[in-house]
Amino acid sequence: MNLNALQKIGYGMYIVGAHKDSKLNGQVANTVFQITSEPPTVAVSINKKNLTHEYIQASRAFSAAVLCTATPLQYIGAFGFKSGREVDKTKGVTYKIGQTGSPVFLDHATAYLEAEVIQDVDVGTHTVFIGRIVAAEILNEDPCMTYEYYHQVKRGTTPKAAPSYIAKEKGGEK
Amino acid sequence: MNLNALQKIGYGMYIVGAHKDSKLNGQVANTVFQITSEPPTVAVSINKKNLTHEYIQASRAFSAAVLCTATPLQYIGAFGFKSGREVDKTKGVTYKIGQTGSPVFLDHATAYLEAEVIQDVDVGTHTVFIGRIVAAEILNEDPCMTYEYYHQVKRGTTPKAAPSYIAKEKGGEK
Numbered sequence: 001m002n003l004n005a006l007q008k009i010g011y012g013m014y015i016v017g018a019h020k021d022s023k024l025n026g027q028v029a030n031t032v033f034q035i036t037s038e039p040p041t042v043a044v045s046i047n048k049k050n051l052t053h054e055y056i057q058a059s060r061a062f063s064a065a066v067l068c069t070a071t072p073l074q075y076i077g078a079f080g081f082k083s084g085r086e087v088d089k090t091k092g093v094t095y096k097i098g099q100t101g102s103p104v105f106l107d108h109a110t111a112y113l114e115a116e117v118i119q120d121v122d123v124g125t126h127t128v129f130i131g132r133i134v135a136a137e138i139l140n141e142d143p144c145m146t147y148e149y150y151h152q153v154k155r156g157t158t159p160k161a162a163p164s165y166i167a168k169e170k171g172g173e174k
Numbered sequence: 175m176n177l178n179a180l181q182k183i184g185y186g187m188y189i190v191g192a193h194k195d196s197k198l199n200g201q202v203a204n205t206v207f208q209i210t211s212e213p214p215t216v217a218v219s220i221n222k223k224n225l226t227h228e229y230i231q232a233s234r235a236f237s238a239a240v241l242c243t244a245t246p247l248q249y250i251g252a253f254g255f256k257s258g259r260e261v262d263k264t265k266g267v268t269y270k271i272g273q274t275g276s277p278v279f280l281d282h283a284t285a286y287l288e289a290e291v292i293q294d295v296d297v298g299t300h301t302v303f304i305g306r307i308v309a310a311e312i313l314n315e316d317p318c319m320t321y322e323y324y325h326q327v328k329r330g331t332t333p334k335a336a337p338s339y340i341a342k343e344k345g346g347e348k
Contacts, residue, residue, distance in 0.1 A: 001310050002312055005311055006214060006216075006307070008240040009240065010319075010320050010321070012182070032183055034337050035297050035302055036300045037299075041297055042180075045209040113180065119297075121293070121295050123304060124210050128295075128302075134175075136176055136179035138176055147184070163207075164208045165211045
């Protein structure tokens, strides 16, 4: 068995936003995907240790901004390798409060959606949150970043809390 | 709300294989994704009307072959726009029986995985099958097809039973 085969699975790159009362947070995610079209429903897999997980469980909602290819590594790093428990991720970035109350992070985004959680699926280290789409907009026609592009062209790394983390990947142990 | 924003979500392209006793089937899917790394676990969203759905429910297992960019549209069409109830999809294609008993379709594949289903999540028109990885191999380093590439470069269409189907898409009503 060669688990590196899992790196061939294709994803986009997203900033998932969530809130708990007036507190806001966001994190990088690659596992956002549509699971039904009628009604439009998406799923996202979030590590139980992440602050975003706590916020989604509290507010029963999340946003997801689709990142474009030109997104700087620094922007991804700020959302992906730091915890909202230690830093305020809303500082210095552009966002709006969406109709679910979740922050929608707009920098380097080509589209976004918001969803209301209808089901939590416990999958061990992560929860798969299933949500009905309540808002969705296209912001521009910039090409969307793929997870593969992030790794191969951008030389980005994967944090340990990601669903797609593989232990021997260089730089992943942050 | 602009549901075309959902087309910005990134996916790969896969042939999902399943069996029921000695009967074999496969279908195109774009919603394969890893949801935890420890233990390695994937999810796939399959329309309840599809024969593959019936076979996965019966055998509690599935395979997924990752398609490369060079995959001919005809190959995708044979798996995506026809039902295994009407045609034998194993005819004229290369496959092996994997360790779960599922057929692993090898033509135009760059990698594959097999999973044993541990949970069925009912999401209305579709079931999200969550499976533990029991086999995974890389076959070559050909570039993987993205769903975007399939649409934009290959001019491929989306069958109505797909999770990502959008009603007004041209050619989708097959």
